[in-house]
Amino acid sequence: MTSISACATGYERFLKLKAPHVKDFELVNELGETPQEQLSKAVLVIGAGGLGCEILKNLAMTGFKNIHVIDMDTIDISNLNRQFLFRTKDVGKPKAEVAAEFIRQRSPEISITAHYKRIQDMPEEFYLGLSLIVCGLDSIDARRWINAYIHELADRHGMEGFKPIVDGGTEGLKGNMRVILPKVNACFECGLDIYPPKVTYPICTIANTPRLPEHCIEWASVLEWPRVFPDTKLDGDNVDQINWVVEQASERAASFNISGITFSLAQGVVKNIIPAIASTNAIIAAACTNEAFKIITGSNPYLDNSLLYVGDSGMYFLTYPLFQNDDCIVCGQKEGTIEISSDSTLQQLIEALQEHNTFQLKAPSLTYSSTNLYFQGPPMLEEKTRPNLEKKLCQLFESGSALTVTDPTLPTSLRVIVNFSDFEQQQEEGSK
Amino acid sequence: MRRPRSVTANESNQGKRMRTESDKAQLYDRQLRLWQKDGQAALERARVLVFGSSTLASELLKDLVLPGIGEFTVVDDATVDEQELRTNFFVRPTDLGRLRAQCIVANLSELNPDVIGQAVVASAVDFMNSNTELFDTASLVIVCAQPESVVCELSRRCDKANIPMLAASSAGFQAEVLTSVSEHTVVESHADTRADLRVMTPFAELRKYADSVNLESMDSTDLAHVPYVVLIIKALDKWAADSGVEKKGLEYKQKSEIATLLREMAPTPDEENFSEAANNVIILCVDYEVPLEVKQILEDPAAKLIASNAQTDSFWLLANALRRYMESTYSEGMLPHSGAIPDMKADTNSYIELQRLYKQKAEQDKTELTAHLHNVLQEASLPSNHVSPGTIDLFCKNANRLRLVRTRLLHQVLESKPDNLEELAGNGVLAHYALFRATDAFYVKSDRYPGAPPQNDSPAKLDDIVQKDTPVLKQIAESLMAESWGVADPEVPEDLAAEFVRSGNLQLHSTSAFVGGILAQEAIKLLTHQYVPHSNITIIDAANSKFVATKV
Numbered sequence A: 001m002t003s004i005s006a007c008a009t010g011y012e013r014f015l016k017l018k019a020p021h022v023k024d025f026e027l028v029n030e031l032g033e034t035p036q037e038q039l040s041k042a043v044l045v046i047g048a049g050g051l052g053c054e055i056l057k058n059l060a061m062t063g064f065k066n067i068h069v070i071d072m073d074t075i076d077i078s079n080l081n082r083q084f085l086f087r088t089k090d091v092g093k094p095k096a097e098v099a100a101e102f103i104r105q106r107s108p109e110i111s112i113t114a115h116y117k118r119i120q121d122m123p124e125e126f127y128l129g130l131s132l133i134v135c136g137l138d139s140i141d142a143r144r145w146i147n148a149y150i151h152e153l154a155d156r157h158g159m160e161g162f163k164p165i166v167d168g169g170t171e172g173l174k175g176n177m178r179v180i181l182p183k184v185n186a187c188f189e190c191g192l193d194i195y196p197p198k199v200t201y202p203i204c205t206i207a208n209t210p211r212l213p214e215h216c217i218e219w220a221s222v223l224e225w226p227r228v229f230p231d232t233k234l235d236g237d238n239v240d241q242i243n244w245v246v247e248q249a250s251e252r253a254a255s256f257n258i259s260g261i262t263f264s265l266a267q268g269v270v271k272n273i274i275p276a277i278a279s280t281n282a283i284i285a286a287a288c289t290n291e292a293f294k295i296i297t298g299s300n301p302y303l304d305n306s307l308l309y310v311g312d313s314g315m316y317f318l319t320y321p322l323f324q325n326d327d328c329i330v331c332g333q334k335e336g337t338i339e340i341s342s343d344s345t346l347q348q349l350i351e352a353l354q355e356h357n358t359f360q361l362k363a364p365s366l367t368y369s370s371t372n373l374y375f376q377g378p379p380m381l382e383e384k385t386r387p388n389l390e391k392k393l394c395q396l397f398e399s400g401s402a403l404t405v406t407d408p409t410l411p412t413s414l415r416v417i418v419n420f421s422d423f424e425q426q427q428e429e430g431s432k
Numbered sequence B: 001m002r003r004p005r006s007v008t009a010n011e012s013n014q015g016k017r018m019r020t021e022s023d024k025a026q027l028y029d030r031q032l033r034l035w036q037k038d039g040q041a042a043l044e045r046a047r048v049l050v051f052g053s054s055t056l057a058s059e060l061l062k063d064l065v066l067p068g069i070g071e072f073t074v075v076d077d078a079t080v081d082e083q084e085l086r087t088n089f090f091v092r093p094t095d096l097g098r099l100r101a102q103c104i105v106a107n108l109s110e111l112n113p114d115v116i117g118q119a120v121v122a123s124a125v126d127f128m129n130s131n132t133e134l135f136d137t138a139s140l141v142i143v144c145a146q147p148e149s150v151v152c153e154l155s156r157r158c159d160k161a162n163i164p165m166l167a168a169s170s171a172g173f174q175a176e177v178l179t180s181v182s183e184h185t186v187v188e189s190h191a192d193t194r195a196d197l198r199v200m201t202p203f204a205e206l207r208k209y210a211d212s213v214n215l216e217s218m219d220s221t222d223l224a225h226v227p228y229v230v231l232i233i234k235a236l237d238k239w240a241a242d243s244g245v246e247k248k249g250l251e252y253k254q255k256s257e258i259a260t261l262l263r264e265m266a267p268t269p270d271e272e273n274f275s276e277a278a279n280n281v282i283i284l285c286v287d288y289e290v291p292l293e294v295k296q297i298l299e300d301p302a303a304k305l306i307a308s309n310a311q312t313d314s315f316w317l318l319a320n321a322l323r324r325y326m327e328s329t330y331s332e333g334m335l336p337h338s339g340a341i342p343d344m345k346a347d348t349n350s351y352i353e354l355q356r357l358y359k360q361k362a363e364q365d366k367t368e369l370t371a372h373l374h375n376v377l378q379e380a381s382l383p384s385n386h387v388s389p390g391t392i393d394l395f396c397k398n399a400n401r402l403r404l405v406r407t408r409l410l411h412q413v414l415e416s417k418p419d420n421l422e423e424l425a426g427n428g429v430l431a432h433y434a435l436f437r438a439t440d441a442f443y444v445k446s447d448r449y450p451g452a453p454p455q456n457d458s459p460a461k462l463d464d465i466v467q468k469d470t471p472v473l474k475q476i477a478e479s480l481m482a483e484s485w486g487v488a489d490p491e492v493p494e495d496l497a498a499e500f501v502r503s504g505n506l507q508l509h510s511t512s513a514f515v516g517g518i519l520a521q522e523a524i525k526l527l528t529h530q531y532v533p534h535s536n537i538t539i540i541d542a543a544n545s546k547f548v549a550t551k552v
Helices: A012-016 A035-039 A050-061 A095-106 A124-128 A140-161 A189-194 A203-207 A213-228 A239-255 A263-271 A278-297 A346-355 A379-390 A423-431 B021-027 B029-045 B055-065 B082-087 B100-109 B124-130 B132-136 B148-161 B204-212 B228-243 B252-265 B272-284 B292-299 B314-327 B348-379 B389-397 B410-415 B421-426 B430-446 B462-484 B494-503 B509-528
Strands: A042-046 A066-070 A111-115 A130-136 A165-171 A174-180 A306-310 A316-320 A335-340 A365-368 A371-374 A401-406 A414-420 B047-051 B071-075 B116-120 B140-144 B165-171 B174-180 B184-186 B403-405 B537-541 B546-550
Touching: A012 B494, A035 A278, A042 A050, A050 A066, A050 A095, A050 A130, A050 A165, A050 A278, A050 B509, A066 A095, A095 A111, A124 A130, A124 A140, A130 A140, A130 A278, A140 A165, A140 A189, A165 A278, A174 A278, A203 A213, A213 A239, A213 A263, A239 A263, A263 B029, A278 A306, A278 B055, A278 B509, A316 B546, A335 A346, A346 A365, A346 A371, A346 A379, A371 A379, B021 B029, B029 B509, B047 B055, B055 B071, B055 B100, B055 B140, B055 B165, B055 B509, B071 B100, B100 B116, B124 B132, B124 B148, B132 B148, B140 B148, B140 B509, B148 B165, B148 B410, B148 B430, B165 B430, B165 B509, B174 B410, B174 B430, B174 B494, B174 B509, B204 B228, B204 B348, B228 B252, B228 B272, B228 B348, B252 B272, B292 B314, B292 B403, B314 B348, B314 B389, B348 B389, B421 B430, B430 B462, B430 B494, B430 B537, B462 B494, B509 B537
Parallel strands: A042 A066, A042 A130, A066 A111, A130 A165, A335 A414, B047 B071, B047 B140, B071 B116, B140 B165
Antiparallel strands: A165 A174, A174 A306, A306 A316, A365 A371, A365 A401, A401 A414, B165 B174, B174 B537, B184 B403, B537 B546
16 A cells, blocks of 8 residues: 555544454455445435435535435425425425535535435436435435335445445434345344334324314314315315315314313414434434444444434433344335234225224225225226125135235235234034 | 624614514524423523634624624634635635625624624733623623733623623634533423422322222223323322322332232223323332432532522522422422423313313412512512512522533633532543643743744744643643642643644634534523533544543
8 A cells, every 4th residue: 555645634533543442354345346436336315305405415525426315295384494405495496406516515526416306316327326315304104215216226236236224313302313224234124113103192082072272273174174175185285275174163162161272273283293403413414424424334333223313311322233024024024914804904904004003094995806906096097806805714715824014114015914813713604 | 604794883874674573483483392482582682792703702692693693793803814715604705805804793693683793903901801791781691712921811801790601712623612600590490300290298179189080980991091190199099098108209110019009900901091100100109309409509609699699690599488488388298389280191181171270289389489579578678569479480490400611710710720620530521621721821921822833934844833832731731630639640642632732722623613513502691591511521532532520
């Protein structure tokens, strides 16, 4: 090795000096690439929001030379308390484009490409060309999709399809980070139960026995809105519409002696708003970028594989290895089993697939052998298969049958074995 | 980003359009859901004084300017160099050679037009000695990447002016954040507390209400709508009558019996409210206990002394009143009730009635506490309206999660041995802490940081410097541990020393962004008096993804 300029600065020092914590640290990797060359390969940042803005800045200032950013969202005024690449004048513009332009201005030597799109809309070649993915998303569904998609790439393309994912998430003064190496350690789906499901209120409480202001807001937004405005979807960002909800909810609350309905609460319930602040995003995004840098350059060992951060009561950090779940529908056996009574309807099976811990599907479509049992869309197919929803499962297939299930959270289909919980009993009755 | 302009102490951003309240509600919506209007107001009143303008300072300030801190002042006389262009996002290539404090203030101010930022071009020590007023009116001092001698001097100065202080430094993947605050009180700690339902010792109105509910006369529909608080009180009564045992200090086995009883009382096995009741027996059927942290506050000398010295701080005046309240027969040894109860399966009327009872109890408790407060105020020769009704209300609502934080002052910490050697060692960060101290000692001795090239000695080979400095740094750290801290057989891992030296004490962007986030979060806690600060140190080893908050 030639002598190193003594004035090497920033991250460069770490690419030129022996890494004390890495055994057999090589300044070139197995493909003969120097760390500089490795940093020139494309990385993708998913999400240009609170975490995304931080991640983009961090990657740019850490030596990454070829950055892609994808986000389907536009800028809202309530983003500006943390998404520091945006200004008031940018409200309404695509996040990915404004964020990329800002980084371009600050660091013109970096190639940065914006995609104002959904992750599902990018072609396979695009994903194959990446070295790594950093996720800064608030949507669980999008994270499940990219996780499953990247695992499928690894399945089909071997090393060429192997794309590490560094995933960050925050809520208020809490956050978490995961390093996902497809097929090597636990995937996003393996740890799905860490994320609590969205708070929901039983319909009977909303309709009959409200106790909390939230119950009245749900009554106004979930029951009353579609009744009064059957053709308009309630828009949580529309001030007039939220004011209507507030008015209706307040009236109902008053009749039940319930207090505490405010605009802010109503909007929070309707939009399922999660509190977010700059400092937590900074901590988690920095942890993500730090791991990304270590994975790409090998300049230090990367995390195995999870970090939990809790900042509201003191400072608490927990790092731990999350284990692969053998039953995982993405990286495990790619097959699920569900038990349900043969008397249940197809509709009830669909609900079970939505609520079941292992599946947590959004809007599953089901096929048995070559029969379309139920399709969520297109409308013609939905209409044609809708009558099956009322049918009992035992009229449609036998216990132990394998259904093919597709769902917006999964890029490919899933095999689900349906066992009838009353199967043995039926057998016995049959033999009598 | 706009071209940086020169900003001096005399020039500020005044005259910019201030946002209206409703604009702010929208802009700050996601944080108002955490610290509410009073937390936001505290942030907007705050004046933060920052020493240093490197990447660490920039990142920290970004996280304070965005949520709308009132004012910030950056003190530094450094200029922008090559290293800074590579790591500091808030300087631009055209800033090379310019005064760094001015560059970052200009670029950071752009993030939020409501925030007033100013740069003072001076060294920390010069500023400290000349700008008395700017210093004394600061709400918080934050020291970024300064030598220990400067940190200690600033700590003494902060102590004199009674200003809390945060300090951070980093070396590559390694960093530490320290807090110095002689006293910090928290009313809205947002701490998780278990539901305060008082089923073991129902207050008079709750007892009366529970007695008025006659389960025997109800049909199964009505039974399914009785709130679990009432069910547990009934089951406890029955269990105590049947067993002849007092409702006190219940053991796990006894609580299980009560839970079983509740399941037997249910009209159908899976009736939701009865299940809720049975599931809550273990955590609710316990003797009332004042939380340890609140006990400490009540036993603090400041909660006992008023008349002799001029105590005017509302927290301590209220703590005085609370201590008297707790000693009175009225309280029965229980803190004022917050008035809040969790949601539970019930029909609307029962739940609303139950809620009303607890709220009424909370109001009575508050009235009682206010009476004690008036005595306290009178004895302290303070007007009876010295503490506002809103403040009293908030104090009562949070009485079971009050917090008091006192840390050692930073100059005391740095000039003596760590308070908690075992805990540091147990957390695996004693060597990190020692290496930070050793890095400073190396700097004092050699006038350069470990791993940094000596001046007038180029072109030196960087790997040679690193190789030479590593054992020296390790040796300094080990003798510090042995001689000053009394550690037998101290051992600093060679790898870790080498990692410190590899950095040349330079800042890496990601580490700085991480530390900036922690500094900002701790600053927000101190300024809003909400949430609970860390003990007094957080150590970040990003090389090994190891993060530890502990006490020195």
